[in-house]
Amino acid sequence: MSTSEQEHDVRRRPDPPPPGRHHVVVGYDGSDGSVRALAWAGEEAERLGAPLRVVVCVDWHPVASPEAAGALLAPPDLRRLGEQLADQALTRLRGDHSGLEVGSAVHDWAAAVPALLEESAAARLVVLGSRGHGAFADLMLGSTSAQVAVHAHCPVVVVRPPDASEAPAATGRGVVVGADSSPAACRALVFALRAAAARGSEVTAVRAWQPPSLWGSTQHGPAHAQLVALERAQADLLAQVVADARQTVPDVVVHERVVRDHPATALLEAARGAELLVVGTRGSGGFRGLLLGSVSRAVIHHAHGPVAVVHSED
Structure with missing residues (x-):
């Protein structure tokens, strides 16, 4: 049996998460992106009065090079590396949030996606950075982000870096949410109301x-009167879904905005300086499975702040 196989066989499972789906999970690997996610998760857990669980996933892939003539490098002590990263994160949290209940879970010899999905089954929220090292690297561009955001058993927040050109005074302008009548968007709206509260x-x-670009047999859009009627219908639909959501969270001010534009463009513009942008994983329209479509990809790639992804069923 090879050294890596022996290490894998003695891998120690982390302690199980606490029951009840009350805690927040944050993925941490020491990268700048995960440091931002850790800071955001600490503030959010404190805001919610929830425990915070730092999850470190460390895996090893043999590296070959021309200099090594195909030789495999010896595997590192992944358990120790993971525990060092977890201790680093906990030290940061205890320094910034002395009253916060914090814990950690180290998944050694473990790929990020299955470990995070497993963790999400018991969590109320999973927080990830937009870029990281190793298993979290290029999170927003690779399969990790798509799989975790689509298949997680709870909402996922991706903490994007802020816009360097944006003045600090422009931040903190509430929560923005994409709203339509689909089940996922309705859940996203309730999530946004609770986050704002x-x-x-x-x-x-x-x-x-x-x-519509085609109207009757011509290549023209609808006439002005018809356009006004369509826009009024959109406003009525929005008012209805907001009214339904406010039955669950009644004490939050909601500004309803109907925008004649591509959804991604409208959301990104509305979210400039916002504390949080919330989208559902499914929307009504041509793309089913929002995270795999053009809207979510644009939002996740280009938003200058945290993006919450809420599933149709959690």
């Missing part, structure tokens, strides 16, 4: 729509 802020619910 915890922050003492307001919600901007954005209903983006585009008129």
Whole structure:
């Protein structure tokens, strides 16, 4: 049996997460992106009065090079590496949030996606950075982000870096959410209302729509009167979904905004300086499975702040 196989056989499972789906999970690997995610998760857990569980996933892939003539490098002590990273994260959290209940879980010899999905089954929220090392590297561009965001058993927040050109005074303008009548968007709206309530802020619910490019037998859009009627119908739909959501979270101010534009463009524009942008994993329209479609990819790639992804069923 090879050294790596022996190491894998003695891998120690982390302690199970606490029951009840009350805690927040944050993925940490020491990268700048995961440091941002750790800071955001600490603030959010404190805001919610929830315990925070730092999850470190460390895996090893043999590296070959021309100099090594195909020889495999000896595997590192992944358990020790993971525990060092976890201790680093806990030290940061205890320094910034002395009253926060924190713990850690080290998944050694473990790929990030299955470990994070397993952790999400018991969590109320999973927080990830937009880029990391190793298993978390290029999170927003690779399969890790798509699989975790689509298949997690709870909402996922991806902490994007802020826009360096944006003035600090422009930040903190409440929570923005994409709103339509689909089940996932309705859940996203309730999530946004709760997030705003915890922050003492307001919600901007954005209903983006585009008129049909073909109208009858011509290549023109609808006439002005018809366009006004369509826009009024969109506003009525938005008002109804907001009213339904406010039955669950009644004490939050909601600004309803109907925008005649591509949904991704409308959401990104509305979310400039916002504390949080919330989207559902499924929407009504041409793309089913929002995270695999153009809207979510644009939002996740280009938002300058945290993006929460809420599933149709958690």
